[in-house]
Amino acid sequence: MKKRDFGWLTCLPFYGVHVAAVVGVALVGFSWRGVGLAAALYAVRMFGVTGGYHRYFAHRTYRTSRAFQFVLAVLAQSSIQKGVLWWAAHHRDHHKHSDTPSDPHSYRDYGFWYSHVGWILSTETEATDYARISDMARYPELRWLNNYHLVPALTLAVALRVFGGWEALVWGFFVSTSLLWHGVFTINSLSHIWGGRRYATTDDSKNNFVLALVTLGEGWHNNHHYYPRSVRQGFHWWQVDITYYVLRGLALVGLVWDLHVPTQETIDGDVGMQRDSSRRTGSRPSAARGTRDIAVEAPALSSPTLADAE
Numbered sequence: 260m261k262k263r264d265f266g267w268l269t270c271l272p273f274y275g276v277h278v279a280a281v282v283g284v285a286l287v288g289f290s291w292r293g294v295g296l297a298a299a300l301y302a303v304r305m306f307g308v309t310g311g312y313h314r315y316f317a318h319r320t321y322r323t324s325r326a327f328q329f330v331l332a333v334l335a336q337s338s339i340q341k342g343v344l345w346w347a348a349h350h351r352d353h354h355k356h357s358d359t360p361s362d363p364h365s366y367r368d369y370g371f372w373y374s375h376v377g378w379i380l381s382t383e384t385e386a387t388d389y390a391r392i393s394d395m396a397r398y399p400e401l402r403w404l405n406n407y408h409l410v411p412a413l414t415l416a417v418a419l420r421v422f423g424g425w426e427a428l429v430w431g432f433f434v435s436t437s438l439l440w441h442g443v444f445t446i447n448s449l450s451h452i453w454g455g456r457r458y459a460t461t462d463d464s465k466n467n468f469v470l471a472l473v474t475l476g477e478g479w480h481n482n483h484h485y486y487p488r489s490v491r492q493g494f495h496w497w498q499v500d501i502t503y504y505v506l507r508g509l510a511l512v513g514l515v516w517d518l519h520v521p522t523q524e525t526i527d528g529d530v531g532m533q534r535d536s537s538r539r540t541g542s543r544p545s546a547a548r549g550t551r552d553i554a555v556e557a558p559a560l561s562s563p564t565l566a567d568a569e
């Protein structure tokens with residue numbers, strides 16, 4: 260059983276941001292300008308999490324330049340979810356051990372609150388496993404950012420206070436960050452609890468339209484666990500995936516390229532059908548094993564030639 264030691268140095272700022280949001284709004288008052296700023300910074304930083312931390316650093320589902328890679332890392336870390344190498348390494352562990360005791364945030368083993376946020380506050384998960392993220396850890400600028408992971412967020416907070424006053428700091432930072440955290444955290448908690456399952460993966464991942472809207476496309480989590488290499492998580496036109504649309508736009512202007520998408524055959528679930536039949540025979544599902552292998556190999560998809568930032 261995982262130890263549940265929570266360091267006050269991590270917990271205090273986490274709860275402090277929530278308190279600052281509530282007390283701050285009580286002090287500066289409601290304003291549509293504030294709400295708009297909170298929403299804008301929620302959306303932009305959510306993209307940093309989904310398009311950066313997740314679909315680029317953890318899964319390498321597309322390629323980009325070394326400069327834009329750094330921009331993505333800064334944007335991702337402005338959401339205050341620790342260093343980009345820390346985030347991606349833990350996420351690779353999540354796919355490798357989904358919903359088992361070795362999963363850093365297994366709802367099945369550790370319950371809702373731990374899968375939602377407890378795992379981030381736990382001293383158990385503090386270290387970055389550089390071996391797990393060696394393909395990205397070779398960039399010194401990313402290692403620096405990983406070590407000083409609060410720099411982008413603190414810079415944002417100071418800029419909001421200096422250029423927009425207390426109203427901008429309260430709404431654009433404290434309110435926006437509190438909502439952003441819980442929006443992102445649903446991917447690890449609710450996306451393994453609430454929704455439908457299109458593919459018979461070995462984990463509890465779910466597809467959920469509401470969560471897909473909240474997380475700019477990450478709510479198609481069963482699709483994602485089925486085929487983690489895919490840059491798009493909404494496999495069909497009606498599966499709204501705003502992160503994918505933004506990445507398509509960035510590809511149009513040449514900032515990213517080589518977006519990896521599954522074949523129609525894969526989407527149609529041929530692998531899933533095989534998995535179902537093997538499960539019926541009682542043998543270990545070969546395709547389900549494959550699902551995990553794909554996840555583990557996500558970095559390998561990015562073999563040095565494919566993945567190198569240029």
Ligand SMILES: [Zn+2]
Pocket residue numbers: 353357446447451464480484
């Ligand atoms: Zn998951």
Ligand SMILES: [Zn+2]
Pocket residue numbers: 313317318350354483487
């Ligand atoms: Zn993932």
